[in-house]
Amino acid sequence: MGRLSIRPVLRLAPRLLLVGFGISALALADGSGGGSIRSGPAFTNDVEGSLVRAIVSLREQGLKHAMSEIDGVLDRNPNFRLGHLVKGDMLMARAGKPVAFASLSPANASVAPLQDEARVRLQRYLDAPRVDDPPAPVLQLGSSQPHVLVVDMTRSRLFVYANDLGRPRYVTDFYVSLGLNGSEKRAEGDQKTPLGVYRITEKRAKLPDFYGPNAYPIDYPNDWDKMQGRRGHGIWLHGTPSTTYSRAPRATDGCIVLTNDDLARLHKYVDVSKTPVVIVDRLELAKRPRWDAERDEFLATLDKWKKDWESRDTERYFTHYSTEFRSERGGMAGWKAQKRKVNAGKAWIKVGLEDVSFFSYPGDRKMMVVTFEQDYRSNNLSNKTHKRQYWIREDGRWRILHETVVS
Numbered sequence: 001m002g003r004l005s006i007r008p009v010l011r012l013a014p015r016l017l018l019v020g021f022g023i024s025a026l027a028l029a030d031g032s033g034g035g036s037i038r039s040g041p042a043f044t045n046d047v048e049g050s051l052v053r054a055i056v057s058l059r060e061q062g063l064k065h066a067m068s069e070i071d072g073v074l075d076r077n078p079n080f081r082l083g084h085l086v087k088g089d090m091l092m093a094r095a096g097k098p099v100a101f102a103s104l105s106p107a108n109a110s111v112a113p114l115q116d117e118a119r120v121r122l123q124r125y126l127d128a129p130r131v132d133d134p135p136a137p138v139l140q141l142g143s144s145q146p147h148v149l150v151v152d153m154t155r156s157r158l159f160v161y162a163n164d165l166g167r168p169r170y171v172t173d174f175y176v177s178l179g180l181n182g183s184e185k186r187a188e189g190d191q192k193t194p195l196g197v198y199r200i201t202e203k204r205a206k207l208p209d210f211y212g213p214n215a216y217p218i219d220y221p222n223d224w225d226k227m228q229g230r231r232g233h234g235i236w237l238h239g240t241p242s243t244t245y246s247r248a249p250r251a252t253d254g255c256i257v258l259t260n261d262d263l264a265r266l267h268k269y270v271d272v273s274k275t276p277v278v279i280v281d282r283l284e285l286a287k288r289p290r291w292d293a294e295r296d297e298f299l300a301t302l303d304k305w306k307k308d309w310e311s312r313d314t315e316r317y318f319t320h321y322s323t324e325f326r327s328e329r330g331g332m333a334g335w336k337a338q339k340r341k342v343n344a345g346k347a348w349i350k351v352g353l354e355d356v357s358f359f360s361y362p363g364d365r366k367m368m369v370v371t372f373e374q375d376y377r378s379n380n381l382s383n384k385t386h387k388r389q390y391w392i393r394e395d396g397r398w399r400i401l402h403e404t405v406v407s
Helices: 006-012 022-030 046-060 062-076 081-094 106-126 223-227 260-269 288-311 314-318 332-344
Strands: 138-140 147-152 157-164 167-175 196-199 214-217 236-238 250-252 276-280 321-326 349-360 367-378 382-394 397-405
Touching (some): 046 062, 046 106, 062 081, 081 106, 106 250, 138 288, 147 260, 167 260, 223 382, 223 397, 236 260, 288 314, 314 332, 321 332, 321 382
Parallel strands (some): 147 276, 321 397
Antiparallel strands (some): 147 157, 157 167, 196 276, 214 236, 349 367
């Protein structure tokens, strides 16, 4: 069969919607405003690239070329279920028959997860975030953090950013499968993916085939989760079984699942115990001036907290703490009494902050999570600690809600 234009295809199968890829894919193929692959981001994965090129080929190079792209994918990845369904739909379109994959009837409910996978994979290139704009949650990377991983629940995407003198710089991104029941994990077994700022704690290998070649657990529940009464454990980044190329966008018990190929690619961006993982409902990319202003404001706030501590003006130092402040040892009153007692014995204080990172914390409340290496020196005590703080926006300024010594 020779080249096939999109209009005959639509006459043969009015409900085709370009092999079931929905409105976004149709807009891409027929030029109705869905975007342009040529002007979009580079393909991060050969399989995904072939899938998207196959849809473009329906308009630009015909069904024969589109079939060639899909055949190449299946030759390399015979377990790619979405690829098989796309090929089947293309064959049915060529024969002028109804396309099962495009149908939304209950009889075809089993293909709905694959329709969702097609949608989010294609949407990455139809509605691509501008990689030159900084991710709003990532405001400062510490010197010990070469990369940060940002998981976008809505897009089913994991973005990798490099540390460029403390600022995030886009590197690449991957399709991921996430919690069957969505986001905001609260309880054991709720099959939700947590929202928050975490870190990779270890690398695990020699696991059951279900997890793929290896896994990277994160530290859910973190301090903030525990304070909010959130429970559960075992949230990992991991791969797929050897019989499965990829899973649907919402298919896990809460873990973040990549294809095994992409998990292998991710490896070089992971530093165990150092790499932050930021999980958000939808990644917002900030305009540079606004992002710079928010970053600079918080850096100035952190520096003022340090200087007021060094001044030994204890009451002024207390103004940096929220009325809701909770320390590891209890509430505000006991903590203030202990600080007054300690500071009364100081002739001088010097505080050094190194390896500072801070991230805007996902959620309804405006909050920042900060980590740093603290070098505290005074006339009668010197120590070095790794500290984490949670700051909230209160009465128009940043104040500390909780702080803890990590190590």
